[in-house]
Amino acid sequence: MSILGILIALGLLIWLAYRGWSILLLAPLCAVLAALLAGQPLLANWTQVFMPSAADFVAQFFPIFLLGAVFGKLMEASGSVEAIADYMTKKLGTGQAILAIVLAGAFVTYGGVSLFVAFFVLAPMGHALFKAANIPHRLMPAAIMLGAASFTMTAMPGTPAIQNAIPMPFFGTNAFAAPGLGILASAIMLAFGLWWLKLREKQARAAGEGYAFVGGGEEIAESAAEDETIRERATTAREFDPEEIGRGGMARTVPPFAVAALPLVVVVIVNLLMSFVVLPNYDASYLTTDAFGNVTLSAVGGVWSVIVALLVAILVLVVTNFSRLPDIRVTLDSGANASVLPILNVASLVGFGAVVAGLPAFEMVKEWVLGIEGGPLVSLAVSTNILAALTGSASGGLTIALDALGPTYMQIATETGIDPGLMHRVAVIGAGTLDSLPHNGAVVTLLAVVGATHKDSYLDIVMAAIVGGLIALVAVVALGSLVGSF
Structure with missing residues (x-):
């Protein structure tokens, strides 16, 4: 009955979340239901298991959610994102419309x-770009997804995405874990996605199909930002509350490309320096005292690197765009507000996962996962894929998987000589594939923003964001098993 209870609770969570119910209510409700069906104490599971696990997630990752949202809001309000996208489109032209959108994202x-x-923004x-090139607008969601929500989220070494930060405390790694394999996976995802989209464009032109979209792109996007159901789904999947889009005003003029791109370059460079120069030479022996949680630098260094990188980039952005920002206080407040609902939603999913992982029947699930043929890398890839798919959230599914199995995988890595960086990269890429199923908040939001439907555009999203990711994941697991991490 316990396994059935887990399935019932998870099914209810997925079904009601897809219908727009708040995860803040659903996660504890479904966690208590799973405990009830397993014959476990209800209040104890809620207050002593669910809440501490959710709180630990907030304690570890809220700085990244907060600074990431503030940075994104400042980039939007200063016109920097628009300037970068506009630069890409002008340089590549309408003849390379798909490539321009992918690279800008x-x-x-x-x-x-x-x-x-x-x-x-995109x-x-x-x-405008697809209309000028006469490309069916149904291909646009896949192009945006390929550039903005695939390899730069999970595979590219150094990406400050929260998905890439989550494995750091578990494996003692940094954002540049398994850099060679990450670059290889990124190249596979990008090449496969572009091949598919160009093939679909060619097929559409041969069939005489063009843009044929009626309506304004900005009006569609504004309407999506105000939709409460979309907001609930979106804030479970990603780290920014769409309701804060557009608040605080926009710059009257966009910055030059170099100025717009500078903060992005700063993020990568500072993250790199912190990870390989500053922190390795930093005396953090005080961390082993009770006052600071009795942890090692490797457990917090990766998160610290991302925090410092975002902080420095925010300062650079404000200094170089101060005159363009219409109301810096409102913009900063809006960015901070945009981080709250997403982290609480994901933390609630993590709390649900902690309750499920503590049930007696979960030992059977754990044994099944660890017993998957192919070794620990394969079982890790499968577990993160499944949980990300079920929750519709790469970050939520990844955290649930690592909370339940991370110490076990780390022990296996130590005993078998597997580089924890390889575990890190496999886990992140695995979480970023099947999370893009139809109920995923990012997918639903993107379709609404673009003005497309699942019927018209989802097949291309599957190919660009899921199939390409799965091919890259197989390549990383196979190569990592043969030659190790690099």
Whole structure:
């Protein structure tokens, strides 16, 4: 009955979340239901298991959620994201419309801009570009997803995405874990996605199909930002509350490309310096005292690197764009507010996962996962894929998987000589594939922002964001098993 209870609770969570119910209510309700069906104490599971686990997630990762949202909001309000996207489109032209949208999305998100900020800026520009190139607008969601929500989220070494930060405390790694394999995976995702989208464009032209979208791109995006159901789904999937899009005003003039791109470059460079120069030479022996949690530098260093990188980038952005920001206080407040609901939603999913992992029947699930043929890398990839798919959240599914199995995988890595960085990269790429199922908040939000439907556009999203990711994951697992991490 306990296994059945877990399935019932998880099914109810997924079904009601997809219908727009708040995860803040659903997660504890479904966690208590799972405990009830397993014959476990209800209040104890809520207050002593669910809440501490959720609180630990907030304590570890709220600085990244907060600074990431503030940085994204400043990039939006200063016109920097628009300037970068406009530069890409002008340089590549309408003849390379798909490539321009993909590269613009990849550049801004790899530099730390929140996914939904990229969505709401790229969609209107995508409409203009696809219209000029006479490309069916149904291909636009896949192009945006490929650039903004695939390899720059999970595979590119150094990405400040929260998904890339989550494994750090578990494996003692930093954002540049398994850099060679990460670059290889990124190249596979990008190449496969572009091949598919160009093939679909060619097929559409041969069939005489063009743009044919009626309506304004900006109006569609604004309407999506105000939809409460979309907001509930979106804030479970990613780290920015769409309701804060557009608040605080926008710059009257966009900055030059070099000025717009500078903060993104700063994020990557500072993250790199912190990870390989500053922290390795930093005396953090005080961390082993009770006052600071009795931890090692490796357990917190990766998160510290991302925090410092975002802080420095925010300062650079404010200094170089101060005159353009219409109301810096409102913009900062809006960015801070945009981080609250997403982290609480994901933390609630983590709390649900902690309750489920503590049930007696979960030992059977754990044994099944660890017993998957192919070794620990395969079982890790499968577990993160499944949980990200079920929750519709890469960050939520990844944290649940690592909370339940992370110490076990770390022990296996130590005993078998597997580089923890390889475990890190496999886990992140695994979480970023099947999370993009139809109920995923990012997918639902993107379709609404673009003005497309699952019927017209989801197949291309599957190919660009899921199939390409799975191919890259298989390549990383196979190569990592043969030659190790690099």
